[in-house]
Amino acid sequence: MFTHIYLYKLKNIIRDRNLMFWTLMFPIILSVLFWMAFSNLTKGEVFHDIKIAVINDTAYKENVNFDKALSYVSADNEDKLFDVTYTTMDNAKKLLKDNQIEGYIYFDDGLNLTVKTSGINESIIKEFLDYYVQTTSTATTIMAKNPSVHSSLAKDLSNKVQYLNEVPAGSANPDTVVYYFYTLIAMTCLYGSFWGQKEVSDIQANQSYVGARVNIAPTHKLKVFSISMLAAVTIQLIEIFVLLLFLIFILKIDFGRQIGYIVLTCFAGTLTGVSFGAFVSSCITKKEGIKIAVLIGGSMIMSFLSGMMYAGIKTLISRNLPVLSYINPANLIADSFYSLYYYSGYSHYFLNTALLCAFTLLFSFLTYITLRRQKYASI
Amino acid sequence: MQVFKVFFKLIKRNFGEILLYLIIFLILAVVLSSVNTGSQYSGFNQTKSRIVFINNDENSAIVDGLEDYLAKNAVIVDMKDDSRTLQDALFYRDIEYIVKVPMGFSEKFYKGSDAKLEITKIPDSISGVYMDNMIDKYLNTARIYVNNMKNISDEELISYIQKDLSQTANVNLSSANTVKEKDFSYYYNYSAYSLSAILILGVCSVMLVFNKLDLKRRNLCSPVKGRSINLQLILGNLVFAFGAWFIVVIVSMLLYKKDMFTLNGILMILNSFIFTIATLSISFLISNIIKSRPAMSAAANVVALGSSFISGVFVPQYLLSAKVLTIASFTPTYWYVKANIIISSLSQFNAQSLKPVFTNMLIVFAFAVAVLAITLVVMKQRKTVS
Structure with a gap:
């Protein structure tokens, strides 16, 4: 039974071309644009007389x-x-x-x-x-x-004598250009919320035809739902890794050397994204368009606050309103990558990852509370 | 005018999504232009950077003198010499520069052997270059005195260096108002992104409906003349595009008030008008190529973001590589931004200084005509196929 639902869910997800574009192609296109626009920043500009x-x-x-x-x-x-x-x-x-x-x-x-x-x-x-x-x-x-x-x-x-010897701050220099790519991955993780949204709609009888059909099936709803969430996480993880490989091998972005930790962050970020989508979808009972708008708006605001459009925002927030940087999943994901790249220790990294896991649990719990025992007198 | 009315009914139905891009733009424009005004390149009246000075050497005249000199030209923040604290402070830009004087620095310095200060800074930052320069100048001047005046006392050395480094060349600004003008050039650059997104979404959401095969057939057998339908559609598109442009202009007038009524401002408005025509033409082409609503959002985002990124809307053109700019020159956005840059720095208006502005505007207009021609061919082809 498990494999049956899981495989069909995978097929169902992959055939959703529209969402595949937003969760996979769009981040890749955006990363190419970032790369084209920023690649010259680090190399030092061409000096004109x-x-x-x-x-x-x-x-x-x-x-x-x-x-x-x-x-x-x-x-x-x-x-x-x-x-x-x-x-x-x-x-x-x-x-x-x-x-x-x-x-x-x-x-x-x-x-x-x-x-x-x-x-x-x-x-x-x-x-x-x-x-x-x-x-x-x-x-x-x-x-x-x-x-x-x-x-x-x-x-x-x-003749001038050089008296300065530059020492990098951490394991690497604080570089704003790589940070833009980290926020991009954070955004992609949050776009995983589209899958979460889709899975919840697909189990609610008043939201979709598939939901209505699933509700008359004798399978336990929690079982169907957990398996379909698993399928959503699987696809989203694969997409994140495709993006990651693209960034590392084709655009040659520096991610530091701790591959294991990077994978862990991707995993935690994906879970947060998908569960966030499920949470939003379950507590908004309006049409799908509204849900999508909330998700896009939400992930855009979070990405903006984590510094995707202008890296200075991150500094501004951490100086004036540090709480906001700890409750913003996009910032936590981007910050995890950055702390791996920049800090020599791991305490900052683990704090971020722990917070991401906490968010995942919170979102999942709230989704469960709202979805359980839903019955439909008429649809 | 039924068709014209339907046009705006359809726009109304998609207003939410269109409004989203307008709001994004307004936030971007206000936030970024307030951030960009006289930020890092504030030139002659530098804001003082916050630095940390850690002395692990004994208190010699040269180190104390350097600290005094830096204290006058920067803000020295007291911080513990702990790598974690310093890393955090640097990461959050609480400080921008760290100077560490290692043990035995003064002795090596007076001997003329390999004396080095350990510095840590934010890479590629303007403040970093300034601080480097400051320390470099101080120590090199000190070196020249030590080498050439054998019995110089500590007090003399410090006071001589101070006297030398306080000398500067006089700088006059020939026109005072040019800095302010850059604000609205940022605003108009960002407007390229929003105008593209809004026009593509608006035009496509309407044209998709009119291009539906069944609806088209129904319209063709209606008593309204084909020419009339097309004219009303064109009129609808134009009114919509100029409406969007008008909002951009009005907001710029509210934000920058008097500055918009200078010749620079008026040229900028004219430039964005021409850009609107070119973008409308591109939107029209896209509306004839795509077939579904999801494809419309995708096309709007990719085209608007793509052309903006490579043309210098978000990242200034002088920071982009030549290769990227070559690709960008195939989009009207590149020429629009180029004209904006020239307009914002104009202080004299004569044939010679205005010529590059009008050349760029002409190129943008040529894009409009060329894309329209392509669209007509595409439409003709589709008509014969269906």
Whole structure:
């Protein structure tokens, strides 16, 4: 009996093309889009030379050292930073207005920079100028006190010593890009709720024809229901693993090395998702459309709060409203993956997984309470 | 005008789903544009990052001087030197940067041998680069003094470095209002996603009904002229599309008030108008290809999300790889976003500065015409088949 119901349920689920699309194809398509949009973020953006102008007047020509420093960073080689136009003040103003340059530099009682906005390129120009002014100040001070060191000073000024040694925070660096993929898996787990919803509808006589037919069968309802939930979990797990394999082997997302724990999270997340769907479906007695809308809305809000659309949300919540991050299943799933990837210990991971299991039990229990002993006088 | 009326009855029936995308958009637009305003790239008036400074070395002049200097340019948070606490704080962005001075650092530094500070930061963060730079500058300046002034006292060293590093170049902003203008360019970029989703859903949900074979046959034998039915349908589509566009514009006026009535704002509105036409044309094509309602939701999501992701709606175009942008250039969204970027940075309006804007708009419009032509061919083919 068990195998009979189980196999037919599997067939029934696989033939639901619409739900198969949302629970399997859609996450894969979304992951490809994430990958296309984010893959360049980590590799470091392609650096384009910054276009600047220098006012070529007598004040500028007096500052030979600055001219040297500037020609050094604007020479045509790999370290090229600026694309310099030497021109007059009027022309530079016009170029700036027409967006032909990012800013112009002139000497008038010290070094001056005029820019239009304050962006990253403008900061780089300013950083370069500041560095020049500061180094000049250092050199002037030393030359005033100790003029004999001229040659060694010049050498010291031109070579920079690296004093920083970067140490990663945990077993890996906190990386927001992989986090987007973790939230994507969390969303997919929550989309498992569609299967849970379907299984509950399929056992309620007033919700579907299949439900009406199942209700007149002599099999125990709890038996039918548990077996069909098992089938739903099976399919959802397979889908999650297909997505996981796709992410690891085709998109090459870093999941850390603890494969066993990753599988455990997928399992816990799937159970939470499917039982969440069953719970929503059992307590809403309206039409299927409403149920689906609640599920989509619910999983979208949870994914949003876990940082799927904007990773900063997660930080915002954990700083201001930490409770919310512990009652949000999407956040718990994504956070489990992340703690495996980032933390060296497991306490954070186990807390998340335990909470997921607690949610599963809660949802299952509530579903059982609402579904048991349902009788239909008329449908 | 029966057909026209039926058009909006059908829209009304699907209003819930359409409204969902409008609400998602409004939340996205408000949240993200408030987050994006002057966030990480706030340039010259940097917000101070929160950092942790841990000294495992003795209190030498150079380390104390560095700590003082960092305290002036960042907020030093007092935290226990425990890897778990620090990991958590860094993960939740409570702190952004950790400096650890290892044992014997000062001695090595004065000797000129391999002295290294251990730093931990959020990778690829702007604040990280700034802090790196700050420490680098401080220690390198100190090194130059130590190497070239043999008998320099600790007090002299610290005060000289402080004097040097307090020097900066003067910066003038030529126009003050340009930063604000970027807000509504974010808004209009996000609107590309919602407009696509809303139009595809709306147009498809109506056209699916009219394209049903039985219904089509019934309509063909009605006394209303075929041309009249088609004209009313076209009118319905146009009214619906421009209605959606109008809501986007009205909300932008409520959110950004005066800024929308500048030339930049008006160009942005014009740009989104043209984009609406192109999207309508694409929606029309999709409505003629798909056959069922589930396929409609799928197509709406995939097309709207897909084109938005690769065209720089969610992730700025300059962060996308060249390959992705090449693919994106086959969608009107890419050219629409491109025009938006140019418009938001315009401060002078002449033939030369406006030319790229209008070129991009023209390309979007060309998409509209081309897709419409394809749709007509598809329709013709389907007619002859059925």
